[in-house]
Amino acid sequence: MINFDEELKKFQPSLDVNEAEDAIYNQDLTDITDVLRELLKEEKNKKK
Known part of the structure; x- marks a missing residue:
């Protein structure tokens, strides 16, 4: 089963477009x- 608290700790937001x-x-x-x-x-x- 997914442990949401653990998954949130591992989360890294994606880069901004720039x-x-x-x-x-x-x-x-x-x-x-x-x-x-x-x-x-x-x-x-x-060839030269």
């Missing part, structure tokens, strides 16, 4: 576009 936006945009993540750009750049340099 805080969530900052948390998302401040992460430096490499995506597939970055990988492809780097590969094309390397290939271009090899």
Whole structure:
């Protein structure tokens, strides 16, 4: 059975929209576009 008092103690409110936006945009993540750009750049340099 669920113990509501215990669950309320564990509860953490979700981030505010602005805080969530900052948390998302401040992460430096490499995506597939970055990988492809780097590969094309390397290939271009090899041909020179």
